[in-house]
Amino acid sequence: MRLFDFNRAPNPRRVRIFLAEKQVEIPRVNVNLFRREQLSPAFLAINPGGTVPVLELDDGTYLSECLAICHYLEAMHPEPALFGTTPRQQALTLMWANIVDNEGMSAVAEVLRNLSPGFGDHALPGPLACAQIPALIERGRRRAEQFFDRVGQQLERGPWLAGEDYSYADISLLVTTDFAGWVDIDPIRTRPSLQRWYERVAARPAVQA
Ligand SMILES: N[C@@H](CCC(=O)N[C@@H](CS)C(=O)NCC(=O)O)C(=O)O
Numbered sequence: 001m002r003l004f005d006f007n008r009a010p011n012p013r014r015v016r017i018f019l020a021e022k023q024v025e026i027p028r029v030n031v032n033l034f035r036r037e038q039l040s041p042a043f044l045a046i047n048p049g050g051t052v053p054v055l056e057l058d059d060g061t062y063l064s065e066c067l068a069i070c071h072y073l074e075a076m077h078p079e080p081a082l083f084g085t086t087p088r089q090q091a092l093t094l095m096w097a098n099i100v101d102n103e104g105m106s107a108v109a110e111v112l113r114n115l116s117p118g119f120g121d122h123a124l125p126g127p128l129a130c131a132q133i134p135a136l137i138e139r140g141r142r143r144a145e146q147f148f149d150r151v152g153q154q155l156e157r158g159p160w161l162a163g164e165d166y167s168y169a170d171i172s173l174l175v176t177t178d179f180a181g182w183v184d185i186d187p188i189r190t191r192p193s194l195q196r197w198y199e200r201v202a203a204r205p206a207v208q209a
Helices: 010-022 041-046 066-076 087-115 135-155 168-183 192-202
Strands: 002-005 028-030 054-056 062-064
Touching (some): 010 168, 066 087, 066 168, 087 135, 087 168, 135 168, 135 192, 168 192
Parallel strands (some): 002 028
């Protein structure tokens, strides 16, 4: 098993934190996104989507998408449970994980990818050349603020995003919250519940991964 990774990128960080919580180590292959190695023919043969992380299984299967990778790792290493242990907790974890991806991570990425000169002809991940649209910067900021309001409200109801237990959804939210800092969004400053949650998660050694 090998993990195709890039240590500066937020999405692979979700898998690295997940592995650290499980205290599992696997070999890593560095794919340098700054040099666009993800768009090389060799890497596109592994993941036509041109993104990291990718988990290579021993039978040669390649898994992309953090959610699928972490779900697989959970099945292989059930302790500690990070996707819930009851049908209700499992469903809530997936629900919030999806909300974080669709509303949070994608909003912050929308800002960064339409703002940063490094993404000039590459405003969407993948092999398709794609120009930036400056109007999406402000739209992304508004989407991100709305997302952080939503998770802030959820965290007023309980300690962790998906309910009683720390889960994959919290890992995803932590990575998204830190990622927001890349575009000068500070979600915790004005949201006390998010700030309290952030302090709890940031104290976990695994988040250094
Ligand atoms: N939905 C994917 C997103 C993966 C993704 O977007 N990864 C970024 C790094 S954070 C990437 O590889 N970008 C490549 C690019 O921008 O070309 C997942 O969950 O793994």
